[in-house]
Every structure is written in C-alpha cells, then in structure tokens.
Amino acid sequence: MRIRELFNPLPGNRYFEITTHVDELSYLLSSLMEEVDGILNIALYADEIKEQDIKANISHIEGVKSLPRAMPREHDMVVLKDIYALHEDKSALLSLSYRTLANAAHIIILEKKGVIDTKELMQTLEDFEFRAANEIDVVDGYDLVIAKKMHMWGNGL
Structure with a gap:
C-alpha cells in the first residue's frame, strides 16, 4: 500500500495537518485537496518560519505546550x-x-520509527474514543497509526 491510498478526499473536504515541518506528505495532501476543491489547514510547530510555496492555510504555533485552533x-x-x-x-x-x-x-499519527510505542498509542487512541486503530507500514522510516472517530460512540461529538 502506498501512502496516497490512505487518503480519499471528497469534494469540499477539509484536512488538518499538525506538524513540525512541511514535506512531501504536506505537498501530497495539498495536491489532493486541490483536486477536489478541498482545503488543507496546516498547524506548523517550527522555530524558523519560512515562506512555503504550498496551497494551504498555514498557522504557526508557538511551542509544544500550545494547541492549534480548530x-x-x-x-x-x-x-x-x-x-x-x-x-x-x-x-x-x-x-x-x-x-x-x-x-x-x-486520525493518522506519523512518527519516525522507534520514537513511539505503537501498541501503547493504539490503546491510548481507544481510550480517547477512537476506534479501529491500526498500525500500517507504508512510509519508509516512519511508524504510522490510523484510527477512526465513529458516529454515536464515546464522547458523542
């Protein structure tokens, strides 16, 4: 499976990337959103703010204690x-x-290989009412965990 196959945006979809850097995945998401007249929002945790040539709404987040707005x-x-x-x-x-x-x-969580305990993360996602958590080996050098927010489950939002 290739990373592109994880995404199937529909017209008008909005994707939210929360990251420390803009890279190939960010550009892929931007391209996919552009194809369906969707919107990519990026919350960027970065010390250096560089102009990005990417079609996305980028908000810069100060420090790893802060949260983006959504x-x-x-x-x-x-x-x-x-x-x-x-x-x-x-x-x-x-x-x-x-x-x-x-x-x-x-929700998709990507971290460099070995940085997180994926089994523990999948349990944490379940504890936060995400369902069907799975680890997928699709990006070289990265652990990827995907889960789903289910309608009428858990927190009810």
Missing part, C-alpha cells in the same frame, strides 16, 4: 506528523483532534 467537526481528517511525541500535552492534542473531526473521520 472548530468542532471542521475537518474530515487530522494528520499528526512528528508532533505527537514532542507535544507536552498529548491528551489535549488528542482531544482537540477528536473534537475537530467530523463523524466517521480518521
């Missing part, structure tokens, strides 16, 4: 890339992700 049920997918292990309040980050996801939407 409205409830605003996004059809949340991608946490290289930020979950660094963030000082993982619970708040997962809660924000849950709240901003539409029902039946996915």
Whole structure:
C-alpha cells in the first residue's frame, strides 16, 4: 500500500495537518485537496518560519505546550506528523483532534520509527474514543497509526 491510498478526499473536504515541518506528505495532501476543491489547514510547530510555496492555510504555533485552533467537526481528517511525541500535552492534542473531526473521520499519527510505542498509542487512541486503530507500514522510516472517530460512540461529538 502506498501512502496516497490512505487518503480519499471528497469534494469540499477539509484536512488538518499538525506538524513540525512541511514535506512531501504536506505537498501530497495539498495536491489532493486541490483536486477536489478541498482545503488543507496546516498547524506548523517550527522555530524558523519560512515562506512555503504550498496551497494551504498555514498557522504557526508557538511551542509544544500550545494547541492549534480548530472548530468542532471542521475537518474530515487530522494528520499528526512528528508532533505527537514532542507535544507536552498529548491528551489535549488528542482531544482537540477528536473534537475537530467530523463523524466517521480518521486520525493518522506519523512518527519516525522507534520514537513511539505503537501498541501503547493504539490503546491510548481507544481510550480517547477512537476506534479501529491500526498500525500500517507504508512510509519508509516512519511508524504510522490510523484510527477512526465513529458516529454515536464515546464522547458523542
């Protein structure tokens, strides 16, 4: 399976990438959103702010204690890339992700191989009312865990 196969945006979808850097995945998401007249929002945790030539709404987040702003049920997918292990309040980050996801939407967490315990992360996702958590080996050098926010389960949002 290739990484592109994890994403199936529909017209008007909104994806939210929360990350420490813009890279090939960010450009892929931007391209996919552009194809369906969707929107890519990027919350960027970065010390150096560089102008990016990417079609996305980029907000810069100060420090790993802060959280990005996102409205409830605003996004059809949340991608946490290289930020979950660094963030000082993982619970708040997962809660924000849950709240901003539409029902039946996915969260994807990407971290460099060996940085996180994927089994523990999958249990944590279950504890936060995400369902069907799976580890997928699709990106060289990265652990990827995907889960789904299910309608009428858990927190009820």
